[in-house]
Amino acid sequence: MASLINQAFQNAKKESRPALLTYTVAGDSTKKKSLEILKSISDYADICELGFPHNTPIADGGQIQTSAYRAIKNGIKINDVFSLANDFKKSKKTKPIILMGYYNMIFQYNENKFLDKCKNVKVDGLIVVDLPYPENKKFATKCKKRGINFIQLVSPTTSKIRLKKIIKDSHDMLYYISMLSTTGGKLKVSPKKILERYSKIKKQNKSKNIVIGFGITEKTIKSLKKADGLVVGSAICKEISNSIKKRQNAVTNVTNIVKRLKNKIK
């Protein structure tokens, strides 16, 4: 049977549009709020990425850092992340969820225990920012054994030979980082250029779902709609910060953004 992640891409393809992937931080701004946000935006998002926050995130820009620090300050623990995912999956059985974070959190929890827990709460995929290929091979195999998609990242600096090897060892989905940047940077490469590089990667193996992320906002999303999927993170985290600042309902505001993002790629 195809994984839920694969199905999500197929469904989007049937509607001739890219899949929409959202990224929010577990526990931002509170455990309860982040679950509400997640449930609400999943009516429009095809795949939900959920960050487990770390307080030294070396690849994240200001918006996601702010969300992560806020969630940690409000007491989120790794077991809370699992129970969030569990609650979410109970009401949204077919919506794929991908956990994303830094390796030290997994290492401290214990790799096997972490992955067993992911399997139990029906997490569909994992992205580990600082566990690159080929060092992640063993970990990726462990994921596969449990039916969890390990999602490899590729970037503009990834060499051709390396790209071939990564794709060969990848599961259902790959993540293409649009430019040299942390998350939340301004798109400093033209969408045309990004799509050119993207299609070169895509050509290597058409059956893999490849998403583009970093720098995607309401302004830029339409120009990249040729991709299999598009990830929006910082723009959403920023909206949570703004809602808090303005004492507005974050659930409504974030849902509206995601709704608008979806409309732009229909």
Add this chain to the structure above:
Amino acid sequence: MKLKRGIPLIDQHDQEGFWGSKFGGSFIPETLKKPVEDLTNEFKKLRKDKRFLKKRNFYFKNYIGTPTSFVKLNNLTNHLGGAQIWAKVVSEANGGAHKIYNATVHALICKSMGKKYIVGDTGAGYAGKMLSMAAKKFGLKCKIFMGAKDIKRQKPNCDAMKKNGAEIVPVYSGSQTLVDAVSECMRYWVSNCDNTHMCVGSTVGPNIFVKICGWSTAQISRELKVQLKSQFKKIPKKIKLINCVGGGSSAYGFWSEFIDYDKKQIELIGVEAGGPKKSKLHAAPLSKNTKIGILHGAASYLCQNNEGQINDTESISAGLDYPGVSPIHCFLKDTKRARYTYATDEDALNAYVMVTKYENLNPSLEPSHAFAEAIKIAPKLSKDTIIIVNSCGDAKKDRDILKERLGKK
């Protein structure tokens, strides 16, 4: 887990970059894979290149000013009445600390790779000051990342950086100290690695940065070995090499030539920052028995909670105020080749007062931690024991802290 003889410690890692198969590695985002690989290849080539070595030696001699002196601290020895206390006065090096070795080598590598921009982190401000000096000397544009708290407490070094034309980027996240500066510097490199070279200020970070830094500071122990032989005719029977440990670059540099010796002959003692006496916070991952974790691209003993969040640290010494430590020191600890302990803020201040009272030496708060241990153990040791402290930094930068804590000076 075992040390090998005859191979520099910086090269005793496995294919994935781990020492003792668990310390170090390269836990980096995909974007940095290529620049790290390029740097690794470049360094591999350069360290065997006779012309490059000649250049390095030229600048070490004529720009940094080697060798730094090796002196007996007679008054302090007499006062304590036990082991002989000597100092390797590395603070005589251009700029006032050992950070100049790593900075100079990184600037040379940056030039050789054809990059025009160089960025680095700093805590005490010495790594930043030295990188700004080297950048100026070799015509590179330089950006230094520094925690906002450190900018306040190490002002003299910030003034120097600015004078050298470097831009200081204040970091306001987290505890606003070295750990945050390194994170922000790495983020900057992720975004600019196509035209910018990154220097990590100590023997920490992804594997290649540990190696380059250790290779650079090793100059200190090469000099000391020659000086020991000329002073004592041969290497004495009972030596203790005491060094402060923040990231561990000066300690590795001070010890590297002596690691193959039996520890009964040459004992290696690393002194970490124990923080204020009354505080629970510290920056002593080795001596306070922390668990292994991953920070800034490497696995090491680490001040962290059981979830893997990095702990706040506290130390009077900005240069030691870091939650992680070099993987090579973790390896030296687990193989029991080196012994690690800590000194509190108060111990370091007392040591500073005593050293400056008896000797014409002005060690900064970092080496004052090492002096604290020397002062503690010297009275119990025989007169033929040679204690050598690496006085690796000058206290000019600590002017404001010393004034506040000790009254006018």
